[in-house]
Amino acid sequence: xxxxxDKDNSKSKKVFLFLTPAKYxxxxxxxxxxxxxxxxxxxxxxxxxxxxxxxxxxNYISIKNTVIASIFSGLFMxxxxxQAGLLFFSGMYLNMIMIANLASIExxxxxxxxxxxxxxxxxxxxxxxxxxxxxxQFKSKIPLIxxxxxxxxxxxxxxxxxxxxxxPFFAIxxxxxxxxxxxxxxxxxxxxxxxxxxxEFFQMEIADGIDKPKELPDYPNVVIIFMEGCxxxxxxxxxxxxxxIATFQNEGLSFDNYYNHTAATYRGLFGQLYSAHSYYDxxxxxxxxxxxxxxxxxxxxxxxxxxxxxxxxxxYLKKMQFDVSSGNFKDDLMPDQQNYDLVFDALKEAEESNxxxxxxxxxxxxxxxxxxxxxxxxxGANRLLNRFYNTDCAxxxxxxxxxxxxxxxxxxxxxxxxxxSCRDDDYTATFSGYYxxxxxxxxxxxxxxxxxxxxxxxxxxxxxxSLCLAPTxxxxxxxxxxxYFLGESLFVEDPDNKFDTIFCIPDGxxxxxxxxxxxxxxxxxxxxxxxxxxxxxxxxxxxx
Numbered sequence: 266x267x268x269x270x271d272k273d274n275s276k277s278k279k280v281f282l283f284l285t286p287a288k289y290x291x292x293x294x295x296x297x298x299x300x301x302x303x304x305x306x307x308x309x310x311x312x313x314x315x316x317x318x319x320x321x322x323x324n325y326i327s328i329k330n331t332v333i334a335s336i337f338s339g340l341f342m343x344x345x346x347x348q349a350g351l352l353f354f355s356g357m358y359l360n361m362i363m364i365a366n367l368a369s370i371e372x373x374x375x376x377x378x379x380x381x382x383x384x385x386x387x388x389x390x391x392x393x394x395x396x397x398x399x400x401x402q403f404k405s406k407i408p409l410i411x412x413x414x415x416x417x418x419x420x421x422x423x424x425x426x427x428x429x430x431x432x433p434f435f436a437i438x439x440x441x442x443x444x445x446x447x448x449x450x451x452x453x454x455x456x457x458x459x460x461x462x463x464x465e466f467f468q469m470e471i472a473d474g475i476d477k478p479k480e481l482p483d484y485p486n487v488v489i490i491f492m493e494g495c496x497x498x499x500x501x502x503x504x505x506x507x508x509x510i511a512t513f514q515n516e517g518l519s520f521d522n523y524y525n526h527t528a529a530t531y532r533g534l535f536g537q538l539y540s541a542h543s544y545y546d547x548x549x550x551x552x553x554x555x556x557x558x559x560x561x562x563x564x565x566x567x568x569x570x571x572x573x574x575x576x577x578x579x580x581y582l583k584k585m586q587f588d589v590s591s592g593n594f595k596d597d598l599m600p601d602q603q604n605y606d607l608v609f610d611a612l613k614e615a616e617e618s619n620x621x622x623x624x625x626x627x628x629x630x631x632x633x634x635x636x637x638x639x640x641x642x643x644x645g646a647n648r649l650l651n652r653f654y655n656t657d658c659a660x661x662x663x664x665x666x667x668x669x670x671x672x673x674x675x676x677x678x679x680x681x682x683x684x685x686s687c688r689d690d691d692y693t694a695t696f697s698g699y700y701x702x703x704x705x706x707x708x709x710x711x712x713x714x715x716x717x718x719x720x721x722x723x724x725x726x727x728x729x730x731s732l733c734l735a736p737t738x739x740x741x742x743x744x745x746x747x748x749y750f751l752g753e754s755l756f757v758e759d760p761d762n763k764f765d766t767i768f769c770i771p772d773g774x775x776x777x778x779x780x781x782x783x784x785x786x787x788x789x790x791x792x793x794x795x796x797x798x799x800x801x802x803x804x805x806x807x808x809x
Contacts (some may be wrong), residue, residue, distance in 0.1 A: 266730035279281070281625060287322045288342060288390035295387075296433075302356040302693040311431040312352070315767035316345055328395040338395040346387040348433035355689045357705050358436035360775065420495050423641060466805055470745040471736050472757030477743035480718050484621040486676040487738070488612060489555075491627045492656060496686040497709040498696060505644060506653050508660030515682060517715030518722050520755060522782030525684045526730035528706040528770055533683035533731070534627060538585065540735040542769060544801065547622075551805075553748040555735045556586050559623045562744065565615070567628035569607045569609060571599035587625065600638050601628045601656045605663035612672050633654050633687045649691045675719040680740060681712045681731070703784050707768040707777045714741060725754050728779040729765045749800065767795055772798070777794060 294592035296312030303309075319341045327334030348358050359362075430436060437533045500507045500514065529537050535543060539554045556566040573591035582589045591599060592607045601606075608626050629636065636648035637655035645651055660680075667673050685708035686692055700709055712726075712734065726733070732752030739745065740754035751764040767787070768777040774796055778785050787795060 271630040272292040335394040441746040489625045489679040495682040505658035518712045520726045523726035524779040528684040537734040540752045549738040565692045571629040601659040678715045726783040
C-alpha cells in the first residue's frame with residue numbers, strides 16, 4: 266500500500282511540476298500575441314517581463330514554503346491573467362469604463378463562449394499550486410540577479426518610452442488613480458454649489474448659422490437613427506461594407522472630421538440629445554434636450570427601443586421624456602430589420618395624424634462581438650463585416666420604402682451613432698490598415714442630415730464632436746430656445762467653445778482632444794482646466 270501511495274504521490278508531483286511553468290507560459294503567450302491588436306511590442310515585452318518576475322519570486326519563495334508561494338503566485342497571476350486577457354481581446358488594460366459596463370455584460374454574448382472558455386482556462390491554471398523548479402539553481406544568487414535585471418528592464422524601458430501604461434501592474438495603480446479622480450470630481454461638484462453658477466453655461470438662444478430650407482414646413486417630422494458603435498472609416502472602407510449608408514451620406518448634408526464626445530451607449534445617446542455630459546447614467550434632471558424643446562412645440566416624442574426586456578434602459582429612455590415602444594417584440598434584442606420596420610410604421614402614423622413627430626431609435630446589432638442574424642458579407646466568415654453589412658441592408662430597405670412612400674418630403678432624417686466603433690481585436694484585424702487609430706473609443710463618426718430636395722454637401726467639422734448634434738439640428742430647423750448646451754451648431758464657424766473638441770469618459774476622466782480632426786492627449790494644464798470646467802458644469806446641473 267505504501268509503495269502504491271508513494272507512486273501516486275510521485276505522479277501527482279510530476280503533474281504539478283509540469284503545470285507550474287505552464288500557467289506562466291500561457292499568460293506570457295497572451296501578452297506576446299496581444300501585439301496583433303496593440304501593434305506595440307512594448308505591451309508584450311513588459312507583460313512577459315512581469316510574468317517572469319512573478320515566476321522567479323514565487324519559485325524562490327517555494328523552496329522555503331510552497332503554501333506561501335502558491336498564494337503569492339495565485340494572487341499576482343490572477344491580476345496578470347485578467348490584464349493579459351483584456352489586452353489580448355481589447356488592446357486595453359482594465360479601466361473604469363469596463364467596470365462601469367459590467368451591468369451590460371450580456372451584450373458581449375456574441376463571443377461569450379470564446380471569452381468564457383479562455384477565462385476558465387486561465388483561472389484553472391492560475392490557481393494550480395506552485396511547486397519549486399530548478400531548486401539547485403534557485404538556492405544560489407541567480408534568482409536575485411535575474412529579479413534585479415527584470416525590474417531594471419521594466420523600469421528603464423517604460424521610463425525611456427514614457428509609457429508607464431505598458432505595465433499591467435502599474436495599470437492597477439492607474440485604475441486606483443482614476444477612481445480617486447472620480448471621487449475628487451464628486452467632491453468639487455458639491456463644493457461649487459449652484460448659486461449664480463448657471464450664468465456660465467446658460468444661453469438664451471441657439472446660435473443661428475443657417476436658414477431653414479424654404480421647402481420644409483415649419484415643423485417637419487424628425488427621425489434620428491443612432492447606429493451602435495459605428496466609426497466613419499467602416500462606411501468609407503474600400504470593401505464597400507455599407508454601400509447604402511455611403512450613398513445616403515453623399516445624397517445629404519454630411520459632416521467630415523466629426524467625432525464622438527463620449528462612450529458608452531447611455532451617455533452617447535444622452536450627450537447628443539442634451540448636448541451635455543453627465544456623470545451618472547441616470548442623471549437627467551436639470552438638463553435641456555431636443556425632445557423637450559420639440560415637445561413644447563407640439564411634437565410627439567417616440568423612441569423605438571431595441572431592448573424591451575432591459576428594464577434599466579427602458580427606464581432611462583422614459584426619463585428622457587420619450588414614449589417608449591418596441592411594438593409586439595418581446596425578446597431581449599431586436600434585429601435591425603425589425604427595428605427599421607417599427608420606425609417606418611411610426612413615421613407612417615405621424616404622416617397620417619398630421620402631428621409632427623420626433624422618432625428616435627438605436628439599432629443594436631452592430632455591437633462589438635455580434636454576428637449578423639440575417640445578411641452576410643461575402644462568404645460570411647468575418648462577423649464584424651457581417652454585422653455592419655446587415656445593418657446597412659436594413660437601412661437601405663428602410664430608406665427605399667421611405668422614398669417610395671414620399672415620407673422624405675416632410676421629414677428630416679438624421680443618421681449617426683451612439684459612439685465610435687470599439688477598437689477591439691476584431692476591429693483591428695479587420696481594419697489592419699487603420700490600426701494607427703490612437704484612441705480606444707474616440708474616432709471620426711458619421712453625421713448626416715437628409716430630406717428630399719436637400720443640396721448634397723460635405724461640411725468640415727474641424728474636429729468638433731457629437732455634443733454639437735442637438736444645436737446643429739435645431740439650428741437647421743430654425744428653432745431656438747434657452748439651453749445649457751455644451752456644443753454649438755456646426756454651421757457656426759469658429760465658435761468659442763471649450764467642450765466640443767474634447768472627448769471625455771467621465772469614469773476616471775479619460776480624455777482626448779480632437780482639434781482640427783487630429784486625436785491627441787491633453788496636456789497636464791489642459792486636463793486640469795477641463796476637469797475644473799467639467800465639475801462646474803455638473804454642479805450647475807445638480808449632478809451629485
